[in-house]
Amino acid sequence: MELTRPFNVFFGSVGRKVLPLFREINQMSRLINDIFYWTVVSPLTGKRIRWKAAISEAVKAGYNSIPIVAVISLFVGIIMALQSAYQLKKVGAMIYVANLVGVSITRELGPILTAIIVSGRSGSAYAAEIGSMKVAEEIDALKTMGINPIRFLVVPKLIALVVMLPALTIIADFIGILGGFLLSITILELHPINYIQQTENALMIKDVITGLVKAGAFAVVITAVGAFEGFKVEGGAEEVGRRTTASVVLSIFLVIAFDCFFTALFYFFT
Amino acid sequence: MENAIEVRNLRTHYGNIEILKGISLNVPKGLITAILGGSGCGKSTLLKHLIGLLKPTEGNIIINGRDIAGMNERDMDEVRKKIGVLFQGAALLNSMTVGDNVALPLREHTRLEGSTIQIMVRMKLDLVGLSGFDKFYPSQLSGGMKKRAGLARALAMDPEILFFDEPSAGLDPITAAGIDELILRLKDIFRITIIVVTHELASLFRIADHVIMLDRGEKVFEGELDELRASDNPRIRCFLERQAEEREYTPEDYFRIIAGD
Numbered sequence: 001m002e003l004t005r006p007f008n009v010f011f012g013s014v015g016r017k018v019l020p021l022f023r024e025i026n027q028m029s030r031l032i033n034d035i036f037y038w039t040v041v042s043p044l045t046g047k048r049i050r051w052k053a054a055i056s057e058a059v060k061a062g063y064n065s066i067p068i069v070a071v072i073s074l075f076v077g078i079i080m081a082l083q084s085a086y087q088l089k090k091v092g093a094m095i096y097v098a099n100l101v102g103v104s105i106t107r108e109l110g111p112i113l114t115a116i117i118v119s120g121r122s123g124s125a126y127a128a129e130i131g132s133m134k135v136a137e138e139i140d141a142l143k144t145m146g147i148n149p150i151r152f153l154v155v156p157k158l159i160a161l162v163v164m165l166p167a168l169t170i171i172a173d174f175i176g177i178l179g180g181f182l183l184s185i186t187i188l189e190l191h192p193i194n195y196i197q198q199t200e201n202a203l204m205i206k207d208v209i210t211g212l213v214k215a216g217a218f219a220v221v222i223t224a225v226g227a228f229e230g231f232k233v234e235g236g237a238e239e240v241g242r243r244t245t246a247s248v249v250l251s252i253f254l255v256i257a258f259d260c261f262f263t264a265l266f267y268f269f270t
Numbered sequence: 271m272e273n274a275i276e277v278r279n280l281r282t283h284y285g286n287i288e289i290l291k292g293i294s295l296n297v298p299k300g301l302i303t304a305i306l307g308g309s310g311c312g313k314s315t316l317l318k319h320l321i322g323l324l325k326p327t328e329g330n331i332i333i334n335g336r337d338i339a340g341m342n343e344r345d346m347d348e349v350r351k352k353i354g355v356l357f358q359g360a361a362l363l364n365s366m367t368v369g370d371n372v373a374l375p376l377r378e379h380t381r382l383e384g385s386t387i388q389i390m391v392r393m394k395l396d397l398v399g400l401s402g403f404d405k406f407y408p409s410q411l412s413g414g415m416k417k418r419a420g421l422a423r424a425l426a427m428d429p430e431i432l433f434f435d436e437p438s439a440g441l442d443p444i445t446a447a448g449i450d451e452l453i454l455r456l457k458d459i460f461r462i463t464i465i466v467v468t469h470e471l472a473s474l475f476r477i478a479d480h481v482i483m484l485d486r487g488e489k490v491f492e493g494e495l496d497e498l499r500a501s502d503n504p505r506i507r508c509f510l511e512r513q514a515e516e517r518e519y520t521p522e523d524y525f526r527i528i529a530g531d
Binding site: 136 | 318321322323343346347348350351355357359362363364374378379420423427
């Protein structure tokens with residue numbers, strides 16, 4: 001009896017930490033399953049998709065984020081050019097600033113910065129919207145009207161983000177490269193034509209495409225996390241705030257984790 | 271008399287706590303049934319079971335001859351098209367106008383023309399006394415108007431059964447009386463079966479035909495208003511005469527409570 005006590009305490013405390021995690025993973029996968037059912041399968045059986053709502057979500061999440069995405073990617077392009085130049089000037093290979101800026105923005109920084117901005121703007125808004133609807137019994141009301149809340153609320157958001165996140169990423173790519181270009185032709189005194197040619201040579205279509213594939217995956221992550229945290233709200237307004245914060249933290253974490261996975265995948269298989 | 275809803279031996283748990291302890295009851299068709307009880311007696315939980323938001327651990331809930339207790343969501347959605355629910359806070363979707371809220375079930379479940387839906391929305395809003403408010407947002411309405419708008423939405427699909435969760439909660443006596451009159455009118459005009467969850471005595475005596483009283487997860491009374499008035503059950507008397515519940519402790523019990531053992 002006394003001998004087994006430390007083991008019981010140890011396994012008990014591990015279980016108490018791990019089991020809720022499993023439960024969350026289970027709930028999350030069920031939600032993702034539902035989201036895909038209502039996005040892909042149910043339209044085939046004649047249930048309508050709310051395209052108007054999807055467009056209005058696309059305006060909110062996509063169009064309205066253009067200024068902030070543009071400004072941040074411009075700065076990041078400038079920073080990338082400066083940091084590359086700092087190293088490259090030691091070996092007299094300043095023209096390779098163009099390669100570094102072009103490749104790192106399209107493959108990596110464009111998609112991930114856009115995803116992080118959109119998690120902060122829209123992922124949190126999704127959690128707050130669904131959470132406060134749950135508090136006000138609006139979700140229950142939808143259910144009693146025979147309207148599935150996932151089809152009604154989440155599917156338009158998913159469609160909007162899956163279209164808009166890659167679109168924003170293209171803008172971020174373009175403006176990020178523009179930022180590097182502007183800095184290089186002024187402060188670094190590179191010739192504009194050379195810079196453009198160098199970028200053209202360095203960039204391959206697959207760099208841009210891998211970036212866009214990532215952006216699509218991030219869109220699913222951000223929508224699923226926002227919805228997941230929103231639907232978990234049980235109490236009152238205070239919990240809406242807590243879940244909103246949690247959704248931003250979790251979606252940024254998962255975006256970076258997925259990015260790591262995809263980057264490794266593309267490194268070995270492209 | 272024919273029953274719209276029959277509940278048989280309904281048991282439900284939150285975690286390990288038993289909330290409803292084997293309740294059986296009947297809701298007669300075309301009448302107003304009031305579900306009565308103090309806070310925490312399980313009446314809201316019972317309501318959530320009746321509208322299919324919660325699934326019981328055990329027992330049957332038969333609505334129009336179909337058991338919803340073990341029903342899947344797709345069949346449940348068909349049942350739900352024939353019921354309407356007015357939630358305590360009206361639960362209008364705040365991102366839509368009142369008109370769009372009322373139109374929502376019609377747009378989702380029917381393939382009617384937009385202009386037909388417009389006319390139906392105006393009819394339902396007129397029925398609850400909110401003509402001309404279809405362009406307003408829920409945040410621009412008062413509490414009583416929100417409830418009327420929520421009722422218009424609940425009526426949109428011409429339900430056979432209508433549920434009210436605390437219809438007079440948070441309203442002044444005049445507005446609350448207005449809602450009561452509206453409920454009576456719905457019964458008289460459309461012969462809808464109405465279930466009202468309430469603890470308001472004034473409203474109860476005004477509208478109820480059939481009364482079910484719950485206490486601590488058990489049914490303590492089912493019958494007509496007169497039988498309720500004549501009942502000598504001490505819990506019912508306390509409730510009807512608005513007396514505080516007396517806590518009867520022996521000194522030993524009290525000692526156990528404060529000693530925490």
